[in-house]
Amino acid sequence: MLREMVRNFVSDRVEPQALESDRNERFNLGLFKEMGALGLLGLTAPSEYGGAEMDCTAVAIVNEELSYSDPGLCLSFLAHDQLFVNNLVHSGSESQKDRILSKVCSGEWVGCLGMSEPDYGTDVLGMQTFAEKTVDGSWLINGRKMWITNGIVDDAGTPADVVWLYARTGTDARGRAEITTFLVEKGMEGYSAGQKIEDKLGMRASTTAELVFEDCVVPAENMVGSPGESMIHLMRNLEHERVGLAAMSVGIARRCLADMNSYASDREAFGKQIREFGQIQRHIGESWAEYRAMRAYVYDTARQIDLAEAGHRLDSDGVKLFATTAAKNIADRAIQVMGGYGYVGEYVVERLWRDAKLLEIGGGTLESHQKNITKDLSRDPSAIDE
Numbered sequence: 001m002l003r004e005m006v007r008n009f010v011s012d013r014v015e016p017q018a019l020e021s022d023r024n025e026r027f028n029l030g031l032f033k034e035m036g037a038l039g040l041l042g043l044t045a046p047s048e049y050g051g052a053e054m055d056c057t058a059v060a061i062v063n064e065e066l067s068y069s070d071p072g073l074c075l076s077f078l079a080h081d082q083l084f085v086n087n088l089v090h091s092g093s094e095s096q097k098d099r100i101l102s103k104v105c106s107g108e109w110v111g112c113l114g115m116s117e118p119d120y121g122t123d124v125l126g127m128q129t130f131a132e133k134t135v136d137g138s139w140l141i142n143g144r145k146m147w148i149t150n151g152i153v154d155d156a157g158t159p160a161d162v163v164w165l166y167a168r169t170g171t172d173a174r175g176r177a178e179i180t181t182f183l184v185e186k187g188m189e190g191y192s193a194g195q196k197i198e199d200k201l202g203m204r205a206s207t208t209a210e211l212v213f214e215d216c217v218v219p220a221e222n223m224v225g226s227p228g229e230s231m232i233h234l235m236r237n238l239e240h241e242r243v244g245l246a247a248m249s250v251g252i253a254r255r256c257l258a259d260m261n262s263y264a265s266d267r268e269a270f271g272k273q274i275r276e277f278g279q280i281q282r283h284i285g286e287s288w289a290e291y292r293a294m295r296a297y298v299y300d301t302a303r304q305i306d307l308a309e310a311g312h313r314l315d316s317d318g319v320k321l322f323a324t325t326a327a328k329n330i331a332d333r334a335i336q337v338m339g340g341y342g343y344v345g346e347y348v349v350e351r352l353w354r355d356a357k358l359l360e361i362g363g364g365t366l367e368s369h370q371k372n373i374t375k376d377l378s379r380d381p382s383a384i385d386e
C-alpha cells in the first residue's frame with residue numbers, strides 16, 4: 001500500500017518536474033512540503049508527532065520509488081527523514097522531540113545533518129568544529145561543515161531550519177575526538193549558510209551547501225544526550241543511511257532496466273529489433289541479474305536493521321558497496337543500449353547515471369566500505385559461514 005501510494009505520487013507529481021529541477025539545479029521545496037502532507041517526512045517517527053511509525057524496510061521502499069524518477073529529490077528527502085528526523089527520534093530528549101518533531105514531520109521545517117567538513121570527510125574523527133561550554137551553560141560553536149544536503153533550501157540561500165550538528169567537545173582518554181551533537185536552529189546567533197555548491201555532476205535537484213558556525217550560541221537544552229556520546233548514534237544512523245542510499249540505487253537500476261528493455265524492442269537496426277543482437281542481450285541480461293541481486297540484498301538488510309540499535313555494519317556497508325556500483329553500471333548499460341538517445345536528458349538514463357555516481361561517495365565512500373568490511377570480517381570471520 002505504501003509502495004502504491006508513493007508510486008502514484010511519483011508518476012503524478014515527481015516525474016513531471018524531474019528533468020527541469022535537474023537542469024535548473026533547483027530543490028523543489030513546494031513538492032518536498034507536499035510529501036509532508038502525505039505523511040512521508042517522518043517515516044520512522046511516532047504518530048503523536050505526525051510520523052508514520054514505520055521501519056527501515058518502509059524507508060527503503062520510499063527511497064526506491066522516489067529514485068526511480070528523481071534521485072536528487074530523494075537525496076533531500078533522505079537528508080531530512082533519515083539523517084535528521086530518525087536521529088532525533090532515537091537520540092533526542094522528550095522536550096527536544098516535543099518542540100521539533102512535529103515541525104519536521106509536517107515539512108514546516110527542513111532538516112539536515114552536518115558531519116563532513118572541508119578538510120575532513122572519511123576521517124570523521126578529525127573534525128575541527130569545536131563546541132565549548134560557557135559559564136551560563138550554553139555552548140559556543142565554531143567551525144564549518146561542507147557538502148551539506150538541504151544546507152540551504154532556496155535560491156536566496158536561506159539556511160536549513162534545523163541542523164543535526166556534530167562537533168568536537170574534547171578528547172577522550174585514547175586521544176580520540178569526543179563528538180557531541182547539537183540542534184542548531186535557524187535564527188540562532190552565529191549560524192549561517194556559506195557557499196552553495198554549484199555545478200554538481202548529479203543530484204542537482206538537491207541543494208548542497210557549506211554551513212558556517214561563527215561564535216554560534218546554542219542553548220544547553222539543544223545539546224543531544226551527554227557530551228561525548230555521539231559516536232554511538234552517529235554509527236547507528238550511518239547504518240540506516242547506507243541502506244537508504246542502497247535502496248536509492250535499486251530505484252535507479254529498475255528505471256534504467258525498464259527503459260533499456262522497452263527501447264530494445266522499439267528500436268530497429270539492420271531490419272531487426274536491437275534486442276535480437278547478442279551484445280544488447282548481454283547488457284540487458286547482466287543488468288537483470290545485478291538488479292535482482294541488489295534488490296534482494298537491500299531488502300534483506302533493511303529487514304534486519306533495528307533503528308534503535310547499531311550492529312549491522314557489515315551488511316549496511318556491504319549492500320551499499322554492491323548496490324551503488326551496480327546501479328551506476330546498469331545506468332551506463334542503459335545509455336549504451338539507447339545509443340545517442342541515451343546520452344540526452346529527455347531520455348532520463350543519463351541523469352540517473354550522473355546521480356548514481358554520488359551514491360559511491362556520499363554516506364561513506366566505496367573505499368570506506370571495503371575497509372570496514374575487511375575489519376569486521378577480521379573481528380568475526382564466522383559471519384562468512386552463517
Ligand SMILES: Cc1cc2nc3c(=O)[nH]c(=O)nc-3n(C[C@H](O)[C@H](O)[C@H](O)COP(=O)(O)OP(=O)(O)OC[C@H]3O[C@@H](n4cnc5c(N)ncnc54)[C@H](O)[C@@H]3O)c2cc1C
Nearest residue numbers: 113114115116120121122147148149361362363364365367
Ligand atoms: C552531493 C553531496 C551531498 C553530501 N551530503 C552530505 C550531508 O548531507 N552531510 C554530510 O555531513 N556530508 C555530506 N556529504 C559529504 C560526503 O559524505 C563526503 O563527501 C564523503 O564522506 C567523502 O568525504 P570527502 O569528500 O572529504 O573525501 P575524502 O574523505 O577526502 O576521500 C577522498 C578519497 O580518499 C579515500 N580515502 C579516504 N580515507 C581513506 C582510507 N582510510 N583508506 C582508503 N581510502 C581512503 C576516499 O575513499 C576517497 O576516494 C555529501 C557529499 C556530496 C558530494
